[in-house]
Amino acid sequence: MKPFGHWIAAAVLALGTGIACAAEVLLGPGDVVRVSVYGSPDLSVETRVSESGTITFPLLGQVGVGGMSVAAAEKKIGSLLEKGSYLKKAEVNMLVTTLASQQVSVLGQVNRPGRYPVEGRRKVLDLLAMAGGVGPEGSDLITLVRTRDGKTVRETIDVVDMVRKGELDKDVEVAGGDIIYVERAPRAYVTGEVQRPGAFRIERGMTVQQAISAGGGLTPRGSDNGMRITRRDASGRAFTLEARATDPVLVDDVITVRESWF
Template identity: 90%
Template sequence: MKSLAHWIVAAMLAAVTAGGASVALAAEVLLGPGDVVRLSVYGSPDLSVETRVSESGAITFPLLGQVAVGGMSVAAAEKKIGGLLEKGGYLKKAEVNMLVTTLASQQVSVLGQVNRPGRYPVEGRRKVLDLLAMAGGVSAEGSDLISLVRTRDGKTTRETIDIVDMVRKGELDKDVEVAGGDIIFVERAPRAYVTGEVQRPGAFRIERGMTVQQAISAGGGLTPRGSDSGMRITRRDADGRAVTMEARASDPVQVDDVITVRESWF
């Protein structure tokens, strides 16, 4: 069974694809180590070069040698290189064009229960749902909860986002922008277990507000010998001890519960 989170992000995937997600908004890209750029100067084909941004944030450019561009936008880097060419007396008017061919520095890792885990470039302004869509959406085993790990000003933080609740309530302000180096981790959906006289004993995904009766349905229903009375739940208490209690069909199911359906006496 696919979760609501799966369908939400699948819809986002269609929207991102339709909107041309692969097109880089060059003006918004900040250059960083590992990026590969192709430069050309109008009227001076001998100055065309493809180069990689070094770990120190510099590129090698003809006549100028090392030029620091790390942390600069493409437009700012173009202006800087043009200014240096003019200041050095190499050209009276330098029109520099820079194209980012490989965006290695601005990548977000999307991990966990997604269909295509990996590292994805942040081209322009991208938010959490955009990156989940680029990763193929939440898998059938994925939770509605995701963890967003970010480092800003040397401080690493972890935030939990309920993507289904966010969309249902229209609280899209929680769909925050991401940047290179961020990590999105989709948790595994919470699970519980049903055993005894059910058609398909074993683990099942806990849906929101799930009751014992619904859990038994997830297990295929009762066997001909199964009884819907005298059911029991075994769960861990605050101290981690296993506690077994009688269960009613309307009782809510909790993570890692073990629901036991006993055989009917008649």
């Protein structure tokens, strides 16, 4: 059975191809911008947005640009230069060279974990694509942690189910400071007379027979009769039950395959 991690990695890479216009970027503390004024090379400057949301600009001193789009900041600087009678017509160009304020952390079981800039409108699948997609050990479920209006909320998104059903309205928009975390896929264990005893990834709807296949199948001495599953109840207490080939596999199950008597 092909791991969903590989499948969804390809899906998010295919979907995350949009490039945002620089004018959509909202400036914030830590961003580095390069500003130039047409016909006035002496006014060119590269500066960092301060914690208070200001930049230092020649002739003008401190200019507040925090929370503004690049286009709005360009217009503001041009207007100040004109109002101060420094220039009759100021054509200002701003380029963001380092976008530090609007970044989303993508962590856990992705191919390239790290912090990624949010330029314009970005959604969960876009960020997963930027991080190289979900890794082979990644879960189908991802956790999104974000703070809005002073409240931190946690949301779980079934990425595979969303893409399979085409329910892209569930692909929520992200913003700077959000965290996307991909956990390790749920696992169970097979032991006894199988070729490769140990842990394996649980796929959706996985049965005991498929779990044995994930373990390489039975050894020459193995028997599909008398198999057992050890699992835990809601209180964490372990119990053992007889297993049939068609029984579903649950998280942390231990499937034991016995030796044939004949």
